Amino acid sequence: MKKIILFASGSGTNVENIITYFKNKTENIAFLVFVNNPEAKVIEKATKNQVPVVIFNRIMLNDGTVQKSMQDFKPDLIVLAGFLWKFPEVLVDVFENKIINIHPALLPKYGGKGMYGKFVHQAVLENKEHETGITIHFVNANYDEGGVIFQATTPINSAMSVEQIAQAVQQLEYKHFPEVIESLLKS
16 A cells, blocks of 8 residues: 655545545555645545545644654655744754655746745736646755656636636646656656
8 A cells, every 4th residue: 555645724625535536446545645734625625535634733744743753644645735943953854855846937947935826826917928837846944946757738828817727737637646646656
């Protein structure tokens, strides 16, 4: 049985999509969801799918509590799916080449601290980009600088709103993120 830890901070649409994707496959996958926001909608989505949830705070992330829970679970892969905090370097070292993230832009453009969600899409629109997309990458000690695993693009135009760009990017996330996770589990 493969084991995946999912980290999230918000609504959990990618978390739910990943869980649903694997439920519809023959692979037997165990999930554990870590959430840093006790009000996050992802908690409800995980619970609805019978996935255990660990709620933690910044102290627990940095004092070894989260690390111990992660090591006890023995994950094959750790997936940051809408997790907004910087991942501690000690965890990156302990779980080297096992942590991936999805970013709503074509890195290296529009990455780094503060570049998430609507802020990314607004910057893409303001800079009159002709395309945007997603980047799935390994996590290292710096925001959005780990090795790129996969990218997909979608065209955009100046008539699109930030919300329309977000929807186009989200469709790429839903389609490709579970597939990339599946391929990494098989490699």
